[in-house]
Amino acid sequence: MAGLADVMQAKGDQHGKTHMRLLFQFRFLPLTLSALLALAALVAATVWPDWASFFTCTFVGFAMLVALGLHDISQTRHAVLRNYPIAAHLRFLLESVRPEMRQYFFEGEKDGAPFPRDKRAIVYQRAKKELDKRPFGTMYDVYQEQYEWLHHSLAPSAPLPIDQMRVQIGTYSASLLNISAMSYGALSANAIRALNKGAQAGGFFHDTGEGGVSPYHREQGGDLVWEIGSGYFGCRAADGGFDPAKFAANAADPQIKMIEVKLSQGAKPGHGGVLPAAKVTGNRRHSRRADGSRLRLPRQPFGVFHPHWAFALHRAAARSVRRQAHRLQALHRA
Numbered sequence: 353m354a355g356l357a358d359v360m361q362a363k364g365d366q367h368g369k370t371h372m373r374l375l376f377q378f379r380f381l382p383l384t385l386s387a388l389l390a391l392a393a394l395v396a397a398t399v400w401p402d403w404a405s406f407f408t409c410t411f412v413g414f415a416m417l418v419a420l421g422l423h424d425i426s427q428t429r430h431a432v433l434r435n436y437p438i439a440a441h442l443r444f445l446l447e448s449v450r451p452e453m454r455q456y457f458f459e460g461e462k463d464g465a466p467f468p469r470d471k472r473a474i475v476y477q478r479a480k481k482e483l484d485k486r487p488f489g490t491m492y493d494v495y496q497e498q499y500e501w502l503h504h505s506l507a508p509s510a511p512l513p514i515d516q517m518r519v520q521i522g523t524y525s526a527s528l529l530n531i532s533a534m535s536y537g538a539l540s541a542n543a544i545r546a547l548n549k550g551a552q553a554g555g556f557f558h559d560t561g562e563g564g565v566s567p568y569h570r571e572q573g574g575d576l577v578w579e580i581g582s583g584y585f586g587c588r589a590a591d592g593g594f595d596p597a598k599f600a601a602n603a604a605d606p607q608i609k610m611i612e613v614k615l616s617q618g619a620k621p622g623h624g625g626v627l628p629a630a631k632v633t634g635n636r637r638h639s640r641r642a643d644g645s646r647l648r649l650p651r652q653p654f655g656v657f658h659p660h661w662a663f664a665l666h667r668a669a670a671r672s673v674r675r676q677a678h679r680l681q682a683l684h685r686a
């Protein structure tokens with residue numbers, strides 16, 4: 353038993369020494385110094401009673417720092433506070449003023465998203481009716497490596513043969529430039545008519561958007577890409593699920609050249625979109641084959657499209673984009 357007590361005592365002594373050594377390590381210096389200065393202020397307050405109030409205030413200040421340091425080393429939430437008691441608060445302080453420091457001192461004229469500093473400055477200047485004129489000339493470093501720009505030619509170049517501006521997708525020869533998905537409902541009937549007329553005249557396709565095919569998409573006869581989102585508009589069963597028969601009937605429409613399955617959208621990550629019931633009326637109800645209740649769009653998970661499809665589609669799309677990029681590079685070089 354005596355042996356065990358000796359060992360325990362030796363261990364205790366060792367721990368005590370380790371703690372003492374720790375106190376004089378550089379990272380513990382603020383805590384140790386605060387403790388020593390608090391002690392010194394206390395002694396000074398008793399030695400020089402005329403200065404008692406000054407030394408008492410000094411003591412309280414350092415005692416608070418000691419309390420802060422002791423709290424830092426005993427808490428387990430922030431490793432940096434535990435390792436660098438008191439001093440590490442500087443890090444949090446600096447971090448809290450980081451945005452201001454960046455904005456006032458370090459941010460370049462062209463830094464900042466979505467609007468760079470110089471654009472924001474113009475907005476502020478105009479709002480305050482201050483001078484908002486800028487000299488001509490760019491502030492970008494146009495001589496830096498990999499700086500890219502579009503250059504117009506002084507004389508019109510010979511138009512490229514139209515077949516070089518197309519890409520074969522299955523049996524459909526698609527234009528490289530088309531109309532991206534914007535649903536009827538998000539756009540008015542006249543906007544849909546105008547876009548589809550443009551597609552018809554220019555020989556490119558018009559993506560319906562996930563709202564499905566409306567009567568206005570059909571009036572001008574321009575090529576359509578039917579986009580299907582998880583609302584299944586155009587192939588929606590009464591219970592809101594996927595209706596294969598409706599899908600087959602709609603897909604056979606000769607105006608519909610391709611079908612796009614919209615798995616997700618960057619603009620609505622994880623949230624989906626809400627189509628208020630009040631908007632699901634008349635032709636909108638017709639084209640979406642919806643019952644008029646409030647619909648949540650792409651958040652609802654796809655029941656019919658297996659995730660493996662997504663990977664296959666993704667790979668195929670990546671291949672197609674690579675091919676198109678090579679084509680465009682070849683065209684550019686020629």
Ligand SMILES: Cc1cc2nc3c(=O)[nH]c(=O)nc-3n(C[C@H](O)[C@H](O)[C@H](O)COP(=O)(O)O)c2cc1C
Pocket residue numbers: 532533534535538539560561562563579614617
């Ligand atoms: C009014 C409007 C409606 C849209 N509706 C859809 C849609 O139904 N499905 C879809 O995939 N994208 C939709 N989009 C996204 C566009 O197809 C396009 O990807 C997006 O606007 C980015 O292209 P931009 O930078 O040329 O505007 C819509 C965009 C707008 C402005």
